[in-house]
Amino acid sequence: MAVAFDYRALAIAVAILIALAIVVAFVIRARVRRKAPPELPPSEARPGARIEELPPVEVVLPAERLARRDRAKDDVAAAQAALEAAEARAAGTPQARADVERRRRDLADAQRRLDYEARKVSEAEEKARREAQAQALARREQAEREARQAEEARARTAQEAQRTKLAEAEAGRTLAEGLAKTRGGFVARLNALLGTSKALDDSMLAELEEILFSADVGVHTATHLLESVRERLARRELTDPSKVKAALREEIERILSLGTGGPASEAGHGGLPDLPPGAAPPQVVMVVGVNGTGKTTTVGKLAARLGQAGKSVLLGAGDTFRAAAGEQLDVWADRAHVPIVRGKDGSDPGAVLFDAVARAKVEQIGAVLCDTAGRLHTKAGLMDELKRIERTLEKAHGGAPHEVLLVVDATTGQNAIAQARQFNDALGVTGIVLTKLDGTAKGGVIIGICDELKIPIRYVGIGEKISDLKPFDPHEFVEALFS
Ligand SMILES: Nc1nc2c(ncn2[C@@H]2O[C@H](COP(=O)(O)OP(=O)(O)O)[C@@H](O)[C@H]2O)c(=O)[nH]1
Ligand SMILES: [Mg+2]
Known part of the structure; x- marks a missing residue:
């Protein structure tokens, strides 16, 4: 039994399948587009993207290329004129028709040549524009780099100044403050003894000896100091305790100045x-x-x-x-x-x-x-x-x-x-x-x-x-x- 093949039904089924495939393709494409492109850090951003941010640049093309295009334009115009003249002259003779055909071919050739030269000009223009923009971008990036370096140097200097200020703020202590404890020790005892209006007698000298010997100046130096006071007392240079104090001060300064020995x-x-x-x-x-x-x-x-x-x-x-x-x-x-x-x-x-x-x-x-x-x-x-x-x-x-x-x-x-x-x-x-x-x-x-x-x-x-x-x-x- 022959089965009648239903071509119409098949065609409809195929059409439905194609339509479905198109819909699925559209849905997938829309999804892919919706996904945001990954964000690039500024330094890795596509150069193209940065170039687009630049203002348009003027480019100068080689004169020879422009001259060739202009010559091609002139050739087209000349071929056009020659064709029109040939058509006007056409008198139905086979030669005249052949001449018109030839002029038409010449015009088509000239037109092709012009198309080629025009395309070359626009390619050269595009290339020159890209190069100029790349240079402008490099210049801008260099300027940005220099500005960044200058900013870093400024920040460093400011930090340095801040540190110096801190160090100075730390410099609170004076020598007198640093010596407060020693001043409160044997110097305070000397002041107490020699700041009085007591008579300069043996008991005062005995106390002076005691202070100096317990003052960590060392036995040798304490003896030295006492001897210098005794000598001056013997020479009657020291008539009261305040003079003894001044003499001791002088002698101590003299000893402290001794450090230029060998x-x-x-x-x-x-x-x-x-x-x-x-x-x-x-x-x-x-x-x-x-x-x-x-x-x-x-x-x-x-x-x-x-x-x-x-x-x-x-x-x-x-x-x-x-x-x-x-x-x-x-x-x-x-x-x-x-x-x-x-x-x-x-x-x-x-x-x-x-x-x-x-x-x-x-x-x-x-x-x-x-x-x-x-x-x-x-x-x-x-x-x-x-x-x-x-x-x-x-x-x-x-x-x-x-x-x-x-x-x-x-x-x-x-x-x-x-x-x-x-x-x-x-x-x-x-x-x-x-x-x-x-x-x-x-x-x-x-x-x-x-x-x-x-x-x-x-x-x-x-x-x-x-x-x-x-x-x-x-x-x-x-x-x-x-x-
Ligand atoms: N108060 C005071 N402490 C000091 C002075 N010089 C050093 N020090 C302290 O003495 C301790 C030992 O100092 P360090 O320099 O380590 O001694 P090193 O072992 O000789 O190197 C540290 O805690 C310092 O802060 C000072 O002039 N005054
Ligand atoms: Mg150490």
Whole structure:
């Protein structure tokens, strides 16, 4: 049995399927479009997008290209005119018709040529426009970069000024404030004794002796002071207690001015001396002393002082013995805004300091401040280690260390003098920093140090803040002590 094939039904089914496929395609496309394109960070944004933001640019095309297009235009016009003339002349002869046909072909050729030249002009125009825009964009980005850098530099300067202000705000303590405890100690007792209108007699001298002997100036210096008073009394120069006080003050200032003894200490008191004439930078300062006297703190404060005076400074973290000593110095480097060379805990301190000096030479840094350990397994071990470091520094830079700065803690009183003597014998100390004067009534020890050792006192420490390191000036010191 023949089955009649229904072509109409098939066509309708196919049409429905096609329509369905079109609808599905539209739905999918609409969904894809609705998804927002991922947001690009500004620096990765498509250059095209940035170019579109630019104002339109004028471009100049090569004259030769424009001339070729114009010639093609003229050729079209000429072919058009020739065709029109041929058509006018056409008299139905086969030659005339052939001539018209030929002119028509010429016109079509000329037109094609013109189309080609016009397309080339617009391509060249587009290319030139893109190039000009890319250049404009590069210029704009360069300007933006420069503006950003200038802004960053401005922010850095402002931050710097803020830091300096903070450091200055920290500079609250004066020398007189730092010496308050010592002034309240033996100086207060001297004032109480010599500020009276009592007669100058043996009992007063006995009390003076007692005050001076218990004042941490040391037996040697106390004897020295008493003798000078007795001599002047014998010469009848001192007729009342206030004159005795003035004489003592004078004598103390004279002793405090003694710190210009040996050749190594010619620069005298008050601040770090300059490099000797002819010596090449960097100036290498080796900071030594027993544990806890304030070496690391002094290195940090000194770095800030020198930095403020315009000197470039590098810190060398030579205390690799005590865990966390490096981190402590790191914090100071940060506060003083100076670079630092550090090794691993337990590494060879000589090697670390050698590297520090080498880096300072390469980077033409003015001064290297070398922190060192204050405690090893034995005292002899410490001195040997420090002597070895001293030799290493000499190897790193002839003439180094230019300064061996001993840090002693005033709160240890007479012990400070003993330490200074030991370090001086082993290393040849060229300057002393007496720290923690703010925390003790034993400040008189400074008089003993100057009298017995005659090593210049470079600085005194009167607190834990960055600005609590003052260059030592004997006159100023006596003024503050007796104020
Ligand atoms: N009050 C006071 N404390 C100080 C002074 N110098 C250092 N110190 C403190 O003494 C402690 C030991 O100092 P540090 O520098 O670590 O000593 P180092 O072991 O010799 O390096 C720290 O807590 C410092 O803050 C000072 O002049 N005055
Ligand atoms: Mg330390």
